[in-house]
Amino acid sequence: MKTLSGRSKAYKIFSVILLVLLALFFLFPLYWIVTGAFKPAADIYAKEPVWWPSEWVTTNFDNLFNKRTAPLWELAVPFSSYFAGKPVYFSVGPTVPAAFRWLVNTVFMAVTAMIFTCITAAMAGYALAKKRFRGRGILFALIVCAMALPKQVILIPLLKEMGALKLMNNLWAVIFPTIGWPFGVFLMKQFSESIPGEILEAARVDGSSELRTFTTIVVPMVKPGIGALAIFTFINSWNDYFMQLIMLTGGSQFTIALGIATLQAETSIDMGLLMAGAALASIPIIIIFLIFQKYFTQGITMGAVKG
Amino acid sequence: MAKQPKQTMSRALQRREDIAGYLFMLPSLIFFLGFVIIPMFMCIGMSFTDANLNAKTATTFVGLTNFINLWQDAVFLDALKNTFLLVVVTVPAVTLFSLWVSSAIYKMKMPVLSTFRCIFYLPVVTGSVAVTVVWKWIFDNYTGILNTALKGMGLIEKNINWLGTDGIAIWCIILIMFTTYVGQPIVLYVSALGNVDQGLVEAAQVDGATDLQVFWKIKWPQIMPTTLYIVVITTINTFQCFALIQLLTEGGSGTNTVMFYIYRMAFKLTEQGGHFGYANAMGVVLAIFIAILSAIQFKLGEEK
Numbered sequence: 001m002k003t004l005s006g007r008s009k010a011y012k013i014f015s016v017i018l019l020v021l022l023a024l025f026f027l028f029p030l031y032w033i034v035t036g037a038f039k040p041a042a043d044i045y046a047k048e049p050v051w052w053p054s055e056w057v058t059t060n061f062d063n064l065f066n067k068r069t070a071p072l073w074e075l076a077v078p079f080s081s082y083f084a085g086k087p088v089y090f091s092v093g094p095t096v097p098a099a100f101r102w103l104v105n106t107v108f109m110a111v112t113a114m115i116f117t118c119i120t121a122a123m124a125g126y127a128l129a130k131k132r133f134r135g136r137g138i139l140f141a142l143i144v145c146a147m148a149l150p151k152q153v154i155l156i157p158l159l160k161e162m163g164a165l166k167l168m169n170n171l172w173a174v175i176f177p178t179i180g181w182p183f184g185v186f187l188m189k190q191f192s193e194s195i196p197g198e199i200l201e202a203a204r205v206d207g208s209s210e211l212r213t214f215t216t217i218v219v220p221m222v223k224p225g226i227g228a229l230a231i232f233t234f235i236n237s238w239n240d241y242f243m244q245l246i247m248l249t250g251g252s253q254f255t256i257a258l259g260i261a262t263l264q265a266e267t268s269i270d271m272g273l274l275m276a277g278a279a280l281a282s283i284p285i286i287i288i289f290l291i292f293q294k295y296f297t298q299g300i301t302m303g304a305v306k307g
Numbered sequence: 308m309a310k311q312p313k314q315t316m317s318r319a320l321q322r323r324e325d326i327a328g329y330l331f332m333l334p335s336l337i338f339f340l341g342f343v344i345i346p347m348f349m350c351i352g353m354s355f356t357d358a359n360l361n362a363k364t365a366t367t368f369v370g371l372t373n374f375i376n377l378w379q380d381a382v383f384l385d386a387l388k389n390t391f392l393l394v395v396v397t398v399p400a401v402t403l404f405s406l407w408v409s410s411a412i413y414k415m416k417m418p419v420l421s422t423f424r425c426i427f428y429l430p431v432v433t434g435s436v437a438v439t440v441v442w443k444w445i446f447d448n449y450t451g452i453l454n455t456a457l458k459g460m461g462l463i464e465k466n467i468n469w470l471g472t473d474g475i476a477i478w479c480i481i482l483i484m485f486t487t488y489v490g491q492p493i494v495l496y497v498s499a500l501g502n503v504d505q506g507l508v509e510a511a512q513v514d515g516a517t518d519l520q521v522f523w524k525i526k527w528p529q530i531m532p533t534t535l536y537i538v539v540i541t542t543i544n545t546f547q548c549f550a551l552i553q554l555l556t557e558g559g560s561g562t563n564t565v566m567f568y569i570y571r572m573a574f575k576l577t578e579q580g581g582h583f584g585y586a587n588a589m590g591v592v593l594a595i596f597i598a599i600l601s602a603i604q605f606k607l608g609e610e611k
Contacts, residue, residue: 030433032452119334120334131327150547241550257436278440286432
């Protein structure tokens, strides 16, 4: 017994050391982005590895912000080109560096997609879990099948559809398909299953309307699910590079990910500039993740348990 | 007993349920049907035509021509081979690695556990573009830290063009992909291992079972559904890997994949670009492969 516990102790120490090394390896890219963003050019092109900036400078950010400018915010009215012939934009605010504008676009896109997804998915998930309407079996099967579908397969038709709706190069063209993606409905169905039928029955007997039952009884009970879905949708939408790449073509509608990718294609040698862009693209979302990570962990787990 | 009335629901009640159900489904259904289901059928339909970017020539039905041409297309076959290499290496690597990390950390105290979990999840949150941009620099031929560090340690004499060499580039991509794919599996495994019936584990330990026996005989069967889910989502994600390829190599150096080829075929203005019909046929084939693989994985998972 003694040798065995000795061996398992040695294994434990070994595994902790290995874990720490791996953690450092996983942290390295982020460390490299942040330090790279503040390094002077001399450090970046040095022949010897420079692990820590010899001097912290903001030149890279200056370059990033001075490159291009755009109005702080333009809201594209969905479907407006149908009625006005061309897209209608509300321009708001002063002219700012384009990178800020990209950030504003990204936040708008992610927040809008998040709000719409949470509302529609909470309603649909509740209906699928608790309403015995005809056809729900088929609908649910369709949702599960669509979840396994490779998303990119539908992109060409989606592109044609957005062209027909005159939504090309419009943030709504990225937002709408995100709302349609059925994972949220699936997740909210899992959460809604746990609502006791007796409570809903009691509400009905008391004469509560369907909508009232939903807002006063169902929503509070599935709140953790909504929280998880919100943060999940937010991060996914923020990082959904492929969809953004296909749908958005013009500078002022770019998201931060797309902006950085374009910068890379244009100036693939200015690593400091690229790191500044990467820092701008990733640090906000990482902070949001760290704040809400408890909901997030719960959400991914819940979606899989019964899946 | 509570379920009894529902089975014999009156017609009026059923109608009420129908109306309420569909009203609640409606907002979601509009987006789901409009932006997922309809495009899916359009994709299948288009794959049997010669639809292309040039809208002036009428689209004609060409039957299975696209599907037949695919198997004579050397670029497609090469892309298919690369895609399968990615899947065959990444899926087991991600599954085993995340299982090992999770079993090493799931009993740790909360702040330590969540720190590790966060760190392994970071590359997912960082976003594919930022991750790719920094790795591109790390692997860079002239200014990359990998080359300067290896040269500094005297391990290599000349700079290695990591992303520009056939046979090396794809392994660099696998490595990066690996770091961005293990985050979710680790979260899932940690919670699955935490839910394993502790009574069974203790009973086995009293009977003198070793840690390894406890793992294979008790924990492994109980976390099987999680493993299955992880294998399936990792397979789907690997098939769909796109940003890495586009931003690191643009499909060069032997890293072309089906997903990237679809993109190039449909959206890049090359001499063969804009062939929507052909690109959609590839999409359909890809979807079929994913469906078959998922079905096999589910079958294997259920037998165990």
